[in-house]
Amino acid sequence: MRDSVRYRDFDWTMLLVVLAICSLGITEIYSATHKSALAGMHWRQLWWVLMGMGCMLVISRIDYHKILDQSPLLYLLGLGLLVLVLIPGVGHMRFGSRSWLPVGGVNFQPSELVKLIIIIVLARFFSEVRTERLTLVDLAKVGMLTGLPVGLILLQPDLGTAMMTVPIAAVGAYLAGIQWKHVVAFVLIGALLLPVSWYLLKPYQQERIHAFLRPEANPRGSGYQTLQAKIAVGSGGFWGKGIGKGSQNQLGFVPVRWSDFIIAALAEEMGFAGVLVTLLLYMFLLLRLVQNAQRAKDRAGMYIVMGVAAVLGVHVFVNVGMMIGYVPVTGIPLPLMSYGGSSTLSVFLALGLVMNVRMKRFVN
Amino acid sequence: MGNDQKLPQGRLAMASYFIFGVTLLLLIGFWKLQIIQSEHYTQLAERNRIRTLPVIAPRGKMLDREGRVLVDTYPSFSVLLLREDQKLLEQSLPLVAEGLGMPIEEIQQQIEASQNIPKFQPLEIKPEASPADVAFIESHRADLPVLELLLVHRRRYPADGFLAHAVGYVGEVSEKQVDGSNGKLRPGDFVGKSGLERQYNEILMGTDGMRRVVVNSVGKEVEQPEYTEATAGKPIKLTIDYDLQVVAEAALAGKKGAVVALDPRTGEVLAMSSHPAPDPNIFAVRVSREEWQRLNDDPDRPLLNRAIQAQLAPGSVFKVAMATAMLESKAIPENFSVYCPGYADFYGRMFKCHVYGKGGHGQVELHKAVVQSCDVFFYNVGKRLGIDRIAYYASQLGLGRRTGIDLPGEETGLVPSEEWKRRVFKQPWYAGETISVAVGQGATIATPLQLARMVGGVALGGVFRQPHLLLEYKAPREERFPLGENTTEKVTQAMFGVVNEGGTAAGSRLEGIEFCGKTGTAQLISGEGLKKAGRQRRFTDNAWFVGYAPRRNPEILVAVLVEHGEHGSSAAPVARDIIKAYYDKKGARQKQQFTVEYKRYEVGEQAALAQNKSNAPAR
Numbered sequence: 001m002r003d004s005v006r007y008r009d010f011d012w013t014m015l016l017v018v019l020a021i022c023s024l025g026i027t028e029i030y031s032a033t034h035k036s037a038l039a040g041m042h043w044r045q046l047w048w049v050l051m052g053m054g055c056m057l058v059i060s061r062i063d064y065h066k067i068l069d070q071s072p073l074l075y076l077l078g079l080g081l082l083v084l085v086l087i088p089g090v091g092h093m094r095f096g097s098r099s100w101l102p103v104g105g106v107n108f109q110p111s112e113l114v115k116l117i118i119i120i121v122l123a124r125f126f127s128e129v130r131t132e133r134l135t136l137v138d139l140a141k142v143g144m145l146t147g148l149p150v151g152l153i154l155l156q157p158d159l160g161t162a163m164m165t166v167p168i169a170a171v172g173a174y175l176a177g178i179q180w181k182h183v184v185a186f187v188l189i190g191a192l193l194l195p196v197s198w199y200l201l202k203p204y205q206q207e208r209i210h211a212f213l214r215p216e217a218n219p220r221g222s223g224y225q226t227l228q229a230k231i232a233v234g235s236g237g238f239w240g241k242g243i244g245k246g247s248q249n250q251l252g253f254v255p256v257r258w259s260d261f262i263i264a265a266l267a268e269e270m271g272f273a274g275v276l277v278t279l280l281l282y283m284f285l286l287l288r289l290v291q292n293a294q295r296a297k298d299r300a301g302m303y304i305v306m307g308v309a310a311v312l313g314v315h316v317f318v319n320v321g322m323m324i325g326y327v328p329v330t331g332i333p334l335p336l337m338s339y340g341g342s343s344t345l346s347v348f349l350a351l352g353l354v355m356n357v358r359m360k361r362f363v364n
Numbered sequence: 365m366g367n368d369q370k371l372p373q374g375r376l377a378m379a380s381y382f383i384f385g386v387t388l389l390l391l392i393g394f395w396k397l398q399i400i401q402s403e404h405y406t407q408l409a410e411r412n413r414i415r416t417l418p419v420i421a422p423r424g425k426m427l428d429r430e431g432r433v434l435v436d437t438y439p440s441f442s443v444l445l446l447r448e449d450q451k452l453l454e455q456s457l458p459l460v461a462e463g464l465g466m467p468i469e470e471i472q473q474q475i476e477a478s479q480n481i482p483k484f485q486p487l488e489i490k491p492e493a494s495p496a497d498v499a500f501i502e503s504h505r506a507d508l509p510v511l512e513l514l515l516v517h518r519r520r521y522p523a524d525g526f527l528a529h530a531v532g533y534v535g536e537v538s539e540k541q542v543d544g545s546n547g548k549l550r551p552g553d554f555v556g557k558s559g560l561e562r563q564y565n566e567i568l569m570g571t572d573g574m575r576r577v578v579v580n581s582v583g584k585e586v587e588q589p590e591y592t593e594a595t596a597g598k599p600i601k602l603t604i605d606y607d608l609q610v611v612a613e614a615a616l617a618g619k620k621g622a623v624v625a626l627d628p629r630t631g632e633v634l635a636m637s638s639h640p641a642p643d644p645n646i647f648a649v650r651v652s653r654e655e656w657q658r659l660n661d662d663p664d665r666p667l668l669n670r671a672i673q674a675q676l677a678p679g680s681v682f683k684v685a686m687a688t689a690m691l692e693s694k695a696i697p698e699n700f701s702v703y704c705p706g707y708a709d710f711y712g713r714m715f716k717c718h719v720y721g722k723g724g725h726g727q728v729e730l731h732k733a734v735v736q737s738c739d740v741f742f743y744n745v746g747k748r749l750g751i752d753r754i755a756y757y758a759s760q761l762g763l764g765r766r767t768g769i770d771l772p773g774e775e776t777g778l779v780p781s782e783e784w785k786r787r788v789f790k791q792p793w794y795a796g797e798t799i800s801v802a803v804g805q806g807a808t809i810a811t812p813l814q815l816a817r818m819v820g821g822v823a824l825g826g827v828f829r830q831p832h833l834l835l836e837y838k839a840p841r842e843e844r845f846p847l848g849e850n851t852t853e854k855v856t857q858a859m860f861g862v863v864n865e866g867g868t869a870a871g872s873r874l875e876g877i878e879f880c881g882k883t884g885t886a887q888l889i890s891g892e893g894l895k896k897a898g899r900q901r902r903f904t905d906n907a908w909f910v911g912y913a914p915r916r917n918p919e920i921l922v923a924v925l926v927e928h929g930e931h932g933s934s935a936a937p938v939a940r941d942i943i944k945a946y947y948d949k950k951g952a953r954q955k956q957q958f959t960v961e962y963k964r965y966e967v968g969e970q971a972a973l974a975q976n977k978s979n980a981p982a983r
């Protein structure tokens with residue numbers, strides 16, 4: 001009886017939306033790679049999705065309060081992995097960042113797991129704040145908890161992933177009742193630090209920002225990726241060129257079209273219609289997450305679900321935004337669509353937490 | 365659960381609106397790109413993937429008058445380096461250098477030198493790929509995508525500078541030519557740079573076709589959606605007779621000078637040779653700067669086509685013009701005669717005859733003066749005619765102006781006159797200068813071709829046909845300066861005597877052929893030497909001979925210049941060889957058999973080989 005209740009409470013609608021997004025991703029991975037040396041990649045992605053669903057099921061069965069109780073241990077585990085990955089010889093360099101750990105023949109990114117840990121740690125922290133308003137001391141604690149792993153990720157260096165964890169804290173603080181004067185102060189300080197941080201950026205990162213601001217200035221150099229992605233998107237038109245028929249995609253003008261730039265490949269081959277469907281699916285998923293948060297049994301559950309929503313939302317926004325020139329090129333994947341084991345698994349783990357929270361709302 | 369577990373529903377609702385808003389924002393961005401600017405990006409995508417490559421048209425062949433191949437083309441591969449993917453390029457360079465057997469520094473230099481050329485234009489790093497290079501590139505298609513082969517057609521010229529000057533050579537088009545071509549020429553095209561290659565470039569060149577290929581992001585071709593065949597250049601048939609050309613080249617071998625053989629009745633040039641000659645094949649690929657410099661700095665000036673560009677004092681060959689002027693003007697009686705003691709005094713200065721020191725010619729009239737080439741006789745004729753009359757007749761016989769041959773760069777020569785001296789030097793004419801001019805010295809200069817045209821015209825009674833090299837030349841210009849029958853008869857008789865009556869070319873007599881001609885010996889006058897022309901400074905003598913047969917209405921005429929040949933009698937044998945060959949061939953043709961066998965240039969064989977090679981897939 002207990003089990004049947006659980007499966008009825010499972011968020012089948014959300015799962016349907018998730019699987020729809022995954023199948024769009026697998027289709028596009030197939031289209032982008034079937035003629036190249038990477039042919040067969042879509043099967044591997046399908047495998048990751050199935051694995052992810054398995055993980056989701058497992059996570060959804062563990063009471064999230066038990067997970068919250070382990071948050072200090074998880075936090076230390078996360079920091080440990082981030083330190084481990086920095087050690088040359090242990091962590092693997094890829095695309096200029098030492099952010100990969102080889103585990104059983106598969107490379108996985110500890111930073112993906114650390115995002116989940118930060119969600120749990122912050123959920124516990126915010127749920128224990130008893131006041132309606134966050135004090136500066138609370139904010140400082142949030143800053144410490146988030147800043148430590150973010151700093152370690154920056155050392156890899158992986159600016160993109162590091163930035164993706166910040167919204168978890170921001171959304172949590174918003175929901176916990178951050179004071180407007182603090183927001184204004186942070187924005188001002190940030191604006192003042194902007195020129196300073198420019199000099200802290202690596203030359204390639206400065207290049208990317210240049211390329212973002214003026215991609216046409218150097219179409220064969222740093223602006224190449226942005227411009228080629230835009231050409232792919234723009235030339236797709238309303239109905240697209242057809243799956244497997246996008247020249248930008250098939251001829252390899254779109255960089256890493258099966259992964260970070262998958263939405264450009266989709267936009268070219270499925271057109272605005274395909275983009276509309278995809279973005280509506282994502283919007284529906286995010287709105288569903290918010291709805292699950294609204295119906296959570298307690299604040300801790302709400303913070304977990306909204307942390308997941310924050311991470312997913314910001315990934316979608318940044319990844320999709322860089323195709324159309326809203327955001328500088330950053331090496332982050334599109335959740336559930338981009339090819340990649342670490343990314344796919346961590347998204348399903350996060351969704352497992354959401355399921356977990358949802359199913360607990362009927363249990364006392 | 366206590367009150368503290370109440371959820372901030374308001375803030376959560378705000379989050380929903382935020383998600384909705386951001387989605388809308390993203391959709392607006394896509395709408396802008398995919399709907400509003402769709403056309404723009406579609407064009408960019410097309411330009412991205414489609415690259416237009418030329419399909420090089422082979423140049424037309426050059427054939428001799430009997431259709432034998434003189435110049436043709438052979439297919440060859442150029443190695444192209446694709447530079448679009450900088451990283452891939454750098455990685456591949458060591459293997460590329462090793463595979464092509466080129467020092468890596470040389471390739472790097474070439475890449476460096478073409479920094480300003482757009483990256484999507486491939487770089488031609490090795491113009492003449494060896495079969496080993498082709499095999500290397502074919503077998504490394506997968507791992508060395510930066511290399512590509514382009515089929516080109518290289519010019520193949522006869523070896524050893526055979527007919528080199530008349531044929532000319534091709535070279536990469538200059539920026540100026542590209543600009544002036546109304547888009548017909550593109551940088552990198554090969555065009556005729558000199559000689560017939562330049563003159564008939566438009567016929568020979570053909571139209572390049574084009575290949576529009578789809579390329580991937582590293583510039584590799586993946587499919588061919590469009591192909592326009594190249595239109596091959598048309599062949600041209602020349603007036604040149606291969607057999608006579610062979611004789612001309614052989615007769616001039618080891619000498620410095622020029623030969624031009626033509627049919628004065630039509631103006632068709634049968635043979636044209638200038639020595640020393642460059643090997644035009646070195647221009648067919650890519651002439652190195654050092655090679656080019658060496659050719660230009662060579663004091664023997666191998667690039668000069670002496671047949672039309674050597675402007676030298678004609679020496680005693682000019683006496684043909686003098687004799688004609690004397691008889692035509694009737695200013696001097698026909699039977700005018702002088703006594704030649706080996707020299708003569710004019711205006712207080714002594715002018716030597718060429719026999720000075722070995723006695724004199726004794727009593728001399730016109731016939732003997734031409735046969736023996738007596739200077740003293742013509743000094744007197746010159747003095748009596750005066751410079752303006754000499755200038756008039758010389759000009760009428762075609763000296764001092766271009767013959768109009770269908771070759772670029774023909775020089776004009778010069779016939780001095782009072783008016784000319786006033787205009788150029790702002791000085792009056794000195795009577796003494798006329799005496800020098802009368803024997804083809806002084807400021808008088810002419811090219812071998814001009815002298816050929818003059819003598820041929822006189823022998824034809826005053827009909828001058830425009831010399832030309834294209835067999836189907838449309839209506840060669842004909843000039844008439846009708847000479848009296850008496851004049852033609854007397855002058856040609858005298859030229860017959862030069863060869864056949866113990867004259868200055870007696871050693872070149874040909875049995876059974878009415879071989880006539882006139883020898884000449886003259887100092888070399890270069891461009892700057894012109895100014896010193898008034899002074900009788902002696903350089904090493906140049907030898908001239910203009911000979912023809914038969915005496916009246918000649919079929920073949922040969923003008924020969926041998927620089928530093930000392931005397932005209934050293935030039936006469938060259939003409940004799942050619943005229944003999946002409947008659948041998950004519951006799952053989954009448955007997956339906958050829959004595960001169962056509963030694964086919966390796967052109968035919970290699971072309972056949974190359975044909976097989978070109979059938980192999982180019983990609």
